[in-house]
Amino acid sequence: MKKYYFLYIIFTVVLSAQAQKNIKALKVTYLRSTNDKIFEKQDPIFLFTSDKVSLVTTENITLNKASFPIEETFIDFELKTISLLAQFKNRSSILNVDTSALAKQKFTITDQTKKILGYNCKKATTSINSNSIELWYTTDLQLKGAPTALGQELGLVLEMVRNGNTKTTASKIEVLKKVPALLNLPTQSPKKVDQLTYKDLLWKSRFVTIPVFEKEIINFVDAPKSNDSILKFANGTVILKKVKFPEIKNGSDIFIDLTEQSNGDAYDRTGTIFLIPTDQSISFLDGLQQGVKSLPIYENGNGKKYQGVVRTENYAPLLELMRFFTPFGVKHFNNLELKNKVWQDSAFYRQEISQLLPALSNKEVWIGANIGNYDQGGHKISLNVTIHPGYSREENNSWLLPIFNTNNVMEMAGQDYATMFNSEKGLEVNFEIPEGLTNVQLSYITTGHGGWGNGDEFVPKKNTILVDEKEVFSFTPWRTDCGSYRLSNPASGNFNNGLSSSDLSRSNWCPGTITNPILIDLGNLSAGKHSMRIKIPQGASEGTSFSSWNVSGILIGKKG
Template sequence: MKMRIHRSVIAGSMLLGCLLCLSPGHAQTTTGSLPASISIFKENIIHFSPDDSAKYDTDRVVCREGGRVITRTVELPPFTPPVRITAHVVLAPIPKDELEVYDRWDRAGNVRLEIPGGPDVELVKFITAYGGRTEYDVDLSPLAPLLRGRCVFKGFVDTWVSPAWKMDFSLTIAPDTQAVNPDWVMPVMYSESVTRDGIGDKGIEIPVDIPTGVHRVLLHYYVSGHCTDGADADEFVQKDNVIRVDNIVVHRYRPWRDDCRQFRPINPYCRRWTDGSWSCDYSRSGWCPGDIVAPLELDLTDHLTPGKHTLRFVIENIRPKDANGNYGYWRVSAQLLGWK
């Protein structure tokens, strides 16, 4: 099915600039002044083939991690803020024949920016539909200081088949006096598997240094809970996420989505259980099959004054590994945004 979904979310930004990015490259852009249109990925194949991850490489797009990550280095055009930057993402399953696709499952994925010496910055976080096509528009205006010059983009889908999905990813950049462009951003963390065995109850601790002159600080926290066997915790059981600054709890909440029923029409391979329920309808820890995962936005201005601080992220009671080797895990990333 080809129903389009358009959901907007403000992502993080940082003053680290694309001078940190590696390797030259060129994207297809409009000429002259803004607005500009940049095509970065166009029907590029994401797959899993550890013995031949490069079999779908092109002259501009290179596969990594067994084919599940595609990368491209592009040269983005110069601009003078304020600007509005909009990302357009299309995910389409690759058909096997008239009735089947190669990957009919819901898969975690994202588009992110590679930062040498630091964690990747998640631009768009999503879960694919059950073998269905999805399409998203995402406002990346707060990333304007970063999205210029040479940048390395990554497209990721956590698939285990080959071939699996095709991805489109493009940016439009246009002048806009209403766009939000922070002065400073710090990438805090990026992890695809936060587990009980990995961090236990202590959580993830990150030192941060707020620059002099920054008077307002926001945290963007992307999080989704999963399990290796598709049952129980941490996908279908609510768990507290606790955020501390300098060992003081500043926020406690349970990431949860209970509106997944609305996405059933774009989940063509979702199946009905004997009790009459549909897998794609179930409430989950911060996500729905076929939709983006929006960040928690938390104002930390009163806690993160200029100077050195410590952030700690704790996910309580993560399901430990059982006798069959199954366990709960979380995909998380975060950025700090600051204004002078």
């Protein structure tokens, strides 16, 4: 009896081995985990493989439930190619065929073994972009494949481990009776593109890009010319465009990016990107179109009148999206050579503005840019806003209120510098908090100006914020990293002590940088009317030289 049982076992093993040799295709399901915790609500990876071709896709793609863009990977074992196929929301598609990637993959085969889903697996290792990768593969099933393009020819990869803690592991293996049709590339030929173009188009399809300005000139001329889309004011130093934003989902990330080049101006200048609120009967647009005298006046007892700087019952000041500073003559003055200095082609600025979602979502608004300069060549800028789907971030703010902005955007049309801080009163504004508002904060941008030895540009000064005459925050804005941006400043002056002007520390700005807003918690503000005061010990004037402070403030919070 034992003899017959033994023969039965041998016969079964032979049949099993023979069956494995005759496998035409497999479907392998993979799940991802980190620190041995399986990701919740994940879209499982599917591998379909035959002796000639494998396909890496996902469950949602096969069920037509995937979000665009959709990307699949085809490996042709006979041609030794990796084909990346991407499909976009508009149903167009692109294809990149790489004939060398498989051959470039190098692995170290180790003696380590283990079983996964009952199959004997060997371990291979490699390193990708400083990440250690372990691949556990089996040859028991005769077919090859992997959950990514990596290791496709090792055997059937049943587990991939990155940096020891992130795993992609086979959870199920299914033997298919025939080679599925989806292992063939689509019959409708997608557009073939090179690898860099493929990556670029795929990447850009993952978010929304809203172009605002494209190589627009901001300069000083007697008669600036507007056109159908771009309006120019203040002798050409202010440009304006109406922009339509889509509905932006809560949790989204919003970024603004700006590229600047000198078009003739050699100096570091104050720049700002702003939105014009139009929720009141008077807006900054009235000032641009009718002159600064049409804007409400702020007085604090120092004898001067400041136009359009604080919120009133019928006026909303500019909502600042970005404060930036041009470097000394980048691009236009790159011919000023210094040994071992390779100047940048342009200054690039990129900043998150997600907290300003309520001012943008599903709105058509005026977006403007200003660079204060008196140069006929001026500056050239390009500006985009990008909107990215959120992942795990909390919901965006649902309420905001711009309450002050002292940046004299219309300097070249007569708007005065912000010298009001030479008075004890400084800058004061009244505002109202609605019912049901929580977590009220002030988004505060501040930069000091006065470009001589004793000017506030080069002297640290304490900023104090008071709400209802109680101090809520104080700090001394100062930047000591300006020398980091030397290669953006070809026209910067050089001193006898070995420093460049662009190296010098400044009051919260450097030539070629952004000044980030500071978020200041205002505590438990009750619904109703409140006041805010900004105090800065502004330095005294010397002859025709004077100091000023450009400050802007936006209240943000959540309703409910």
